[in-house]
Amino acid sequence: MIDIKQVRADFPILNQQVNGEKLVYFDNAATSQTPLPVLNTICQYYLKENANVHRGVHTLAERATEHYERVRQQVADFIHAASSNEIIFTRSTTESLNDIARGLGDNILQPGDEIVISIMEHHSNLVPWQELAARTGAKLKYIELDNHQELDLNSATEQITPKTKIVAVTAASNVLGTINPIKQIVQLAHHAHAWVVVDAAQYVGHHVVDVQDWDADFVAFSGHKMLGPTGIGVLYGKQDLLNIMHPVQFGGEMIEDVTRQRTTFKKSPLGFEAGTPNISGAVGLGAAIDYLNKVGIKNIEKREQSLANYLLPHLQKIDHLTLYGPQDHHTGVFAFNLDGLHPHDVATGLDLEGVAVRAGHHCAQPLMHTLGVTATARASLAFYNTKEECDQFIQSLVAVKEFFSNGLG
């Protein structure tokens, strides 16, 4: 059980007024809020340990390095990786995915090979593959949605062929409120001898991640969507694949030996972390993992599902509201539109009511096109949200809708 009062006390940002109204933060799919223990850990790091990692022999350098590497192990444990050598710190999910496309894709793809992604991908798991296809002459193909606006496994079966070399899919949609059958997709892909890249940005922190159970070859996610700071991301890769992946950034820290004309590189993970890394970001990520473990991922999953189950019928009851994704179940992500109203206008109206939602294409323009819209509004929940906030959101949404439909009044 989650002590919601205690949890809310850990997130002082939630306890404020916005535009004269009580803040309801429903933009968690864009970024999660950061609890005090994470902020304090970052602060303590700068107060007591700050130094560059893997360079100095002095005591502070030792402390910083030990802490940085301790977090790497924490991340490995958190996602059930076989070894911390399989955990590379990056700037973001986007950087992790670009690293794979550049560092592996450029070296293995031949003209006529196929990259298969799903139509619901965030641009971060779409544009790098589009660019890779353009560079190598490979073909980019899409797994489509079924009638319920969920990933269509039949389409996956059709699209993944012996020519497919890379399959890249998201574990949870940032628009449709769905979770994808990663294990089945991995089986299809591995059967075709393709590698699988999983975008777990919307999944991690909400559900237990077990990369070995998935049997995923690569997994990417960001710290700031799981209570950590911005600017820190993770790239997980199976050890044997990291051994053949090339670094895409070169310079400090990642080298073994440099001569005038030639350089040899360190092995994973340090060989992929050129330059001084985001040490305080990693330290914050470690504290975020501690916090998530303390509350319990299973508890978080349960609470978020119960909030989502509460909100779903209330949203569906609003006349002239279109909810995207499946209608009978949903994660805490709700993309919707009101007939005749632009989502930007809806979001501004809700903002004046203190309710923070996202409006736009959610970095998923091909999906928007498939859904027949240019943009939607989106409310996304976290475990620190409450039923009262769901009620406030619904009440405000109805008021905004009435304002615009009474229009010229």
Place this chain on the structure above:
Amino acid sequence: MGLANLSFLYKTLVLEHAKSPHHYEANLPTNGHQVTLHNPTCGDTINVSLQIKDGYLNDLCFNGSGCTISQASASMMTDTLDGKSADDAQKLIQGFLNLCMGKPISDELKQGLRDAAVMGTVAEFPARIKCATLAWHAVQDILNQQK
């Protein structure tokens, strides 16, 4: 009550323009100067077309999809700039952009902007400034290409 502020941004005049935009053409003439601009935050697109004859802007029209603010502002823009000289249009566009950024502009410019002068309230809603200025930037782009 938060929504009271909504009518501060969405004044009746704005809602009217958005509901029945002036000079909205489903098919823009193909013989004019035309430019398409995107609002990358929402994927909205605006297409603006105009003729320039003897240094004067004529037959200003637009189409595209967008929010209330961007549609209303485009409609107001066509009313304001149609028939103006290129120089006057540049001044009015700059005046409008300044107004949306919350900078003071002269009463003369404000009068020249006509209905569009009410869009100045968008300065209080920084996330929406791009919506209000998109159509005006489109005309500015066309005029700058003529230089």
